[in-house]
Amino acid sequence: MAVAVAGVLVAAGAISYAVAEDSGSDTTTPTADSADAGFARDMSVHHQQAVEMSYIVRDRTKDEDVRRLAYDIAQTQANQRGMLLGWLDLWELPKVSADPPMSWMGMGDMPAGKDGALMPGMATNSDLKKLGTLSGKQAEIFYLQLMTDHHKGGIHMAEGCVDKCTVGVEKRLAQGMVNGQQSEIDLMAGMLKERGAKPRS
Template identity: 50%
Template sequence: MTLNLEAWQKRVLFVLCLVAIAGLFALAFTAGRVAATPQQPGTNSAEAGFARDMQVHHAQAIEMSRIVRDRTDDVVIRTIAYDIAMTQQHQIGQMYGWLEEWGLPQSTDAERMAWMAGSHGGHGNGPENMLTQDGLMPGMATPEEMQELSEATGEDAERLFLELMIDHHRAGVDMAQAGVDLTQDPEVRALAQKMADGQLIEIVEMEKMLEGL
């Protein structure tokens, strides 16, 4: 009986050891999955601020592009305006989708560009020092300039569009580069870098076009 009892106790201890080992493996696996899962950006994060503000910035570029396409017959101007509108509309869709995926609102009461504070674009200043006197983000045309563009025709419309869009793109590049600098999300960083690179190329092309008018 004693031998049988000892054997039974050994078997129980063996089973308990197996259960404990299995539990440790399960715990380690779960912890590894949690650690590997990227934390989604919060509503005050650089990623969310970038997505919200860049959508607004892009929206005006799209509006300017659509206006000039109706105010000129120049094929080259119409082509670059179409490319800007299509590219930035697609990017707006991506950024809108991120905020939806992160479960964050598309807009907040936060100051525009507050997320850029501390980046090379923010220069360590508060958002109130980054906005224009009209409360617009840098590079954005004023309502008066937008009205002027909508009333211009021919070469006047072409020149004004190029001037406004060059300024718009320069500021857009700064915002995109701040997105690259501040984000921890590889997808956000990739799109921000793509924006910066693409708009720099377009700036060069538009400057050449402006010189040719």
Template identity: 45%
Template structure:
């Protein structure tokens, strides 16, 4: 193997090990910050958010790891690394919550059901939040299809960067919708704190990605 190949392999190994350490640490943090009694029940907005946002985050991590192998752009690689590490940490934290709450990691009902229940105030619809009377969607908001992910894997360079940015912008927009829906349905401190930070961080990253995409048009 050439020196450059060994260096790239070492970098990937270090990145993977760091991500694993962050996940392990976040599990501990999740258990330690699971919140006060009474604990959320398995059909609560808090439990639904923790389960569904883990799945949503997992795809963001997957897309980020895909694009890091398809581009030499320092900006895109740094963005992908930041998304992968932050969302891995948050997913681990939410996994820890569910474990501490004594709830299963898998949902007893279809994904996103919690987003379509009436608000505590009795209102059925708030701007930016799904209508509680509408049907539960088959896919989470902003999720890329498997076909789109497979297409991304076939691209290289600027073409891969463009597709990644478009997919991740939509993905972040969906994540913000989920965070906003939780904030409309919960006053459980640790969950609302994380949902608020997710919405704020992803809105900032959307602006960055739109700027990066504009540079590549």
């Protein structure tokens, strides 16, 4: 365990160094209303819910494949969330904004999120409550469906950053999210099929 933690800390240090190095090559630090800051704020919120859902399902099933996927998603997205919030600190920008979610990518006029689903793809509070009441195969299916929708929303947002962000290391992280989450969507489609189910959308 100590080795794993040390590895994460080393990676975090390398990332901090890369950010500082990369930011130095940019002419200006992003502003509070930039795509870079908007993506960092919004994706950190989006990621936090994925982490929450993953820990819920991990306690609701004994299926090793689903538990492994949930653990991987939770770890990956918690680490990425740390990077995003770290960049906001580095840029001395607020972690919350009065602007509607996704305004930075021209979607600020979308309807206000319902029942806790602040952005496209996010689960509602009712969805999360339901997930916490299911167990076994039912929990697995609902989690895979919720996470597929979640990833689709996340990919759309990450593609917005690839297109609009200006900080190189953040654009690369966003592209990595697109690739990684699309791969997981494909994996989850197969896992749903094995369980006689399909994605919700």
